[in-house]
Amino acid sequence: MLKIISGKDVNKLDLKYIKAKGILSFELMEKAAEAFCEWYMKQFDRKKTIAIFCGIGNNGGDGLAIARMLFRQGYKICVFLYGDADNASSDFKSNLRILPSNIVTKHLNDFDLKKLETDIVIDALLGVGINKPLEGQLLGIVQYLSNLKAVKIAVDVPSGLPSDTVLEGEAFSADFTVSFQFPKLSLMFPEHGHNIGELVILDIGIDQSYFKEFESKQFYLEPEDIKIRHKKYHRASHKGDYGKVMLIGGSLGKVGAVYMASKGALRTGSGLVSAFVPKCGLNILQASLPEVMVEISNNEYIIDALPENMERFDAIGIGPGKGTDIKSAEVLQKLMSRYKKNIVIDADAINIIAQNEEIKDLIRDNMILTPHVMEFERLVGKCIDHTDRLKKAIDFCAVHKCILILKGPNTTICMPDGRMYFNSTGTKYLATGGTGDVLTGILTSFIGQGYSAENAAICGVYHHGLAGQLASVNKLHGTIATDIIDKIPETFYVLNHSAGNF
Ligand SMILES: NC(=O)C1=CN([C@@H]2O[C@H](COP(=O)(O)OP(=O)(O)OC[C@H]3O[C@@H](n4cnc5c(N)ncnc54)[C@H](O)[C@@H]3O)[C@@H](O)[C@H]2O)[C@H](O)CC1
Numbered sequence: 094m095l096k097i098i099s100g101k102d103v104n105k106l107d108l109k110y111i112k113a114k115g116i117l118s119f120e121l122m123e124k125a126a127e128a129f130c131e132w133y134m135k136q137f138d139r140k141k142t143i144a145i146f147c148g149i150g151n152n153g154g155d156g157l158a159i160a161r162m163l164f165r166q167g168y169k170i171c172v173f174l175y176g177d178a179d180n181a182s183s184d185f186k187s188n189l190r191i192l193p194s195n196i197v198t199k200h201l202n203d204f205d206l207k208k209l210e211t212d213i214v215i216d217a218l219l220g221v222g223i224n225k226p227l228e229g230q231l232l233g234i235v236q237y238l239s240n241l242k243a244v245k246i247a248v249d250v251p252s253g254l255p256s257d258t259v260l261e262g263e264a265f266s267a268d269f270t271v272s273f274q275f276p277k278l279s280l281m282f283p284e285h286g287h288n289i290g291e292l293v294i295l296d297i298g299i300d301q302s303y304f305k306e307f308e309s310k311q312f313y314l315e316p317e318d319i320k321i322r323h324k325k326y327h328r329a330s331h332k333g334d335y336g337k338v339m340l341i342g343g344s345l346g347k348v349g350a351v352y353m354a355s356k357g358a359l360r361t362g363s364g365l366v367s368a369f370v371p372k373c374g375l376n377i378l379q380a381s382l383p384e385v386m387v388e389i390s391n392n393e394y395i396i397d398a399l400p401e402n403m404e405r406f407d408a409i410g411i412g413p414g415k416g417t418d419i420k421s422a423e424v425l426q427k428l429m430s431r432y433k434k435n436i437v438i439d440a441d442a443i444n445i446i447a448q449n450e451e452i453k454d455l456i457r458d459n460m461i462l463t464p465h466v467m468e469f470e471r472l473v474g475k476c477i478d479h480t481d482r483l484k485k486a487i488d489f490c491a492v493h494k495c496i497l498i499l500k501g502p503n504t505t506i507c508m509p510d511g512r513m514y515f516n517s518t519g520t521k522y523l524a525t526g527g528t529g530d531v532l533t534g535i536l537t538s539f540i541g542q543g544y545s546a547e548n549a550a551i552c553g554v555y556h557h558g559l560a561g562q563l564a565s566v567n568k569l570h571g572t573i574a575t576d577i578i579d580k581i582p583e584t585f586y587v588l589n590h591s592a593g594n595f
Pocket residue numbers: 103104106107121122125148149150151152153154155182218219220221222223224225226227228231248249250273274
C-alpha cells in the first residue's frame with residue numbers, strides 16, 4: 094500500500110531519506126531517472142526521436158538526467174530548456190553540467206516550436222513544485238506541446254497540474270504520466286483524466302517507513318495488499334465455507350442486471366448464490382444461469398416483498414435493475430432495518446436512498462454503498478469538484494459509519510474513520526452498462542466467504558478492475574460486462590503469479 098502524501102511534503106520526504114541513507118539528493122534524482130529510463134526502454138525503440146522539455150526545478154533536473162541516460166543508451170535526444178538556468182535548483186545545475194555536449198540543447202526563448210518535429214515529447218517542465226496556474230509563455234508552450242502529434246509523456250505530474258488539488262487553468266495533456274514513488278493525489282481525480290493518460294508509478298526506493306511522519310489517510314492499493322487479504326481454503330473446504338449469498342434486484346427489462354451480479358458472485362467463488370427477482374425474471378434466470386437458485390416476489394414486474402428467512406444468507410446485495418417505485422423502496426427499507434448481516438447497496442437502491450431521508454437514516458456499519466459519481470451526487474448533493482466530492486464521501490461515511498465505494502477511474506473506498514483507498518486496477522473500458530452490477534456480485538460474494546466488509550471492499554474493487562483490464566486487452570471499446578465476469582477467475586491466477594503492479 095502506498096501512502097499518498099501532499100506534494101508539498103515531497104521535498105521533506107526526500108531530505109529525510111537522503112539523510113538516513115547518507116546519499117546526495119543528486120543520487121536520488123539519478124534513481125528517479127534510472128527508473129524512468131528502465132520503463133521507457135521497455136515501451137519505445139531507439140528509432141523514435143525524443144524531445145525533452147526541462148524547467149529549472151528538480152522536475153527539469155529529472156528531465157536532464159533522463160536525457161543523459163537515454164542518450165547513452167543510443168536514443169535520439171534533443172533537450173529544450175525553459176527558464177533562467179542561473180536561478181535553477183542545484184541538482185538541475187549539476188545535471189546540466191554533465192549533460193553530454195553532443196546532445197542538441199536549445200533554449201525555448203530562441204526556438205520556434207512550430208519547427209519542432211519529434212516522435213516523443215517528454216515533459217519535465219514543472220513537477221510538484223508548481224505554485225501558481227500556468228500563464229504567459231509557459232502556458233503557450235504547454236498548450237502547443239499538448240496538441241502536438243507525438244507520444245506525450247509527463248515526468249512525475251503533467252506540467253501545470255497541482256499535486257493535491259483540482260486544476261485551475263490548463264496543464265499538459267499526456268498519453269502517459271510516470272510518477273515517482275507514489276501517485277500524487279490529483280492524479281486520482283476524474284477531472285484530470287485527459288491530462289494524465291495512462292498512469293505509471295515507479296518505485297525509486299523510498300521505503301514506506303519514511304512516510305510515517307507525514308499525515309495522510311489516503312492510500313494507493315498494490316497487489317500485495319490484496320494477496321494478504323485473501324482467505325485461504327483447505328482441501329476439505331465445502332461449499333458452506335464459500336458462503337451463501339443472495340442478490341436482490343431486477344424489474345421488467347432489467348433482469349440482466351441480477352444475472353450479472355449473480356454470475357459475478359459465482360465467478361468470485363461463492364458456494365451458493367440465490368437471486369430474488371420479480372416473477373418475470375424466473376425463467377430468464379433459470380435458463381441462462383442454472384447455477385443460481387431463483388426466488389420470486391409476488392409481483393410480475395417489480396420486487397414488492399422480501400424473501401423469507403433472510404438470515405439464511407451470509408450477505409445480501411441489493412439494487413441492480415431494481416427500479417425506484419414505492420414498493421421497491423418499502424422492500425429496501427425493510428431489508429435495511431431487519432437484516433443484521435452485511436448488505437451491499439447499489440444502483441437503484443442508492444437512488445431510492447437519495448430520495449428518502451428516512452431510509453438514509455437506516456444506513457449502518459454493516460453496509461457498503463457503491464455509487465458512481467452521479468449516484469453519489471444524488472445522495473449528497475452537487476459537488477464543486479473532486480476535492481469536495483472526496484470530502485463529502487468521507488463525511489458521509491463518518492455520519493453513517495458505512496463503507497462507501499465511489500466508482501470511477503481509481504475507484505475510491507472510503508472508510509468511516511477517514512481512510513481512503515484508491516484502486517490501482519481498472520480501465521476506461523469498464524465504463525459500460527452492467528459493470529457496476531458485476532461489482533455488486535463480487536463484493537457480496539467476498540463478504541459471504543467471510544471477508545470483513547473492509548477487506549471485501551478492497552479485494553472486490555481490485556479484482557473487478559483487474560478483470561476489466563484482462564477482458565479489454567483485445568476487445569477494447571467492445572468490452573462488455575459479461576466479458577468482465579468471465580475474467581474474474583483469471584484475476585486470482587494473475588495476482589498470485591505475478592509481482593508488481595498491473
Ligand atoms: N521523491 C520524489 O518523488 C522525487 C522527485 N523529484 C522531482 O522533483 C520534482 C519537484 O521539484 P521542485 O524543484 O520542488 O519543483 P519543480 O521542478 O516542480 O518546479 C519548481 C520551479 O518552478 C517554478 N514554478 C512553480 N510554479 C510555476 C509556474 N506556474 N510558472 C512558472 N514557474 C513556476 C518555481 O519557482 C521553481 O523554480 C518532482 O516533481 C520530481 O519530478 C526529484 O528528482 C527527486 C525525487
